[in-house]
Amino acid sequence: GAVVSQHPSRVICKSGTSVKIECRSLDFQATTMFWYRQFPKQSLMLMATSNEGSKATYEQGVEKDKFLINHASLTLSTLTVTSAHPEDSSFYICSAQLETTQYFGPGTRLLVL
Amino acid sequence: QQQVKQSPQSLIVQKGGISIINCAYENTAFDYFPWYQQFPGKGPALLIAIRPDVSEKKEGRFTISFNKSAKQFSLHIMDSQPGDSATYFCAASWSGTYKYIFGTGTRLKVLA
Numbered sequence: 001g002a003v004v005s006q007h008p009s010r011v012i013c014k015s016g017t018s019v020k021i022e023c024r025s026l027d028f029q030a031t032t033m034f035w036y037r038q039f040p041k042q043s044l045m046l047m048a049t050s051n052e053g054s055k056a057t058y059e060q061g062v063e064k065d066k067f068l069i070n071h072a073s074l075t076l077s078t079l080t081v082t083s084a085h086p087e088d089s090s091f092y093i094c095s096a097q098l099e100t101t102q103y104f105g106p107g108t109r110l111l112v113l
Numbered sequence: 114q115q116q117v118k119q120s121p122q123s124l125i126v127q128k129g130g131i132s133i134i135n136c137a138y139e140n141t142a143f144d145y146f147p148w149y150q151q152f153p154g155k156g157p158a159l160l161i162a163i164r165p166d167v168s169e170k171k172e173g174r175f176t177i178s179f180n181k182s183a184k185q186f187s188l189h190i191m192d193s194q195p196g197d198s199a200t201y202f203c204a205a206s207w208s209g210t211y212k213y214i215f216g217t218g219t220r221l222k223v224l225a
Binding site for chain 2: 004006032034041042043044046049091093095097100101102103104105106107109
């Protein structure tokens with residue numbers, strides 16, 4: 001149990017375009033989901049907390065207009081990287097909260113050319 | 114006060130040996146301490162977790178030892194196997210927000 005999926009697993013896009021990443025909790029409902037960014041050989045950096053039915057809470061330094069988060073249902077949160085640039089290239093990982101534990105998705109590798 | 118300090122940064126262990134990774138925290142409000150295993154290109158997977166009212170928890174070859182007074186906790190991997198080679202992250206959270214504060218990670222390599 002407690003499976004979280006992400007789609008797509010890899011995406012390559014041109015600079016200036018927008019990319020949407022989906023995070024789904026497959027076998028449980030998650031009021032709260034989290035979005036992280038991870039650079040090579042580094043720890044996970046929390047970007048934002050996504051709560052179903054309300055606005056996301058962004059961590060300091062994360063541009064909310066660039067990283068749009070929508071938590072439309074108890075099983076789906078989306079992260080849209082708007083007007084992506086090469087510096088946005090990274091590994092994006094979501095997690096879904098079940099009781100006190102976060103269960104992570106497999107991650108999405110974004111490459112912006 | 115929000116940091117979780119993790120050591121060592123990297124670790125090489127012989128097959129069959131014991132791998133030990135340590136974490137330390139400052140914030141006494143933390144009340145949940147999970148450990149995650151991450152393989153390259155994959156998301157972190159929950160290994161084992163502990164709460165402050167327990168000093169030790171064991172699941173298979175993985176054991177967490179928790180020292181509340183010292184504000185430290187550690188992961189022990191018994192009979193380490195090459196398949197355990199991965200990056201391990203400790204984390205801490207508190208009931209108020211359930212946000213995790215992650216350690217910096219330990220890259221474990223188990224030699225065959």
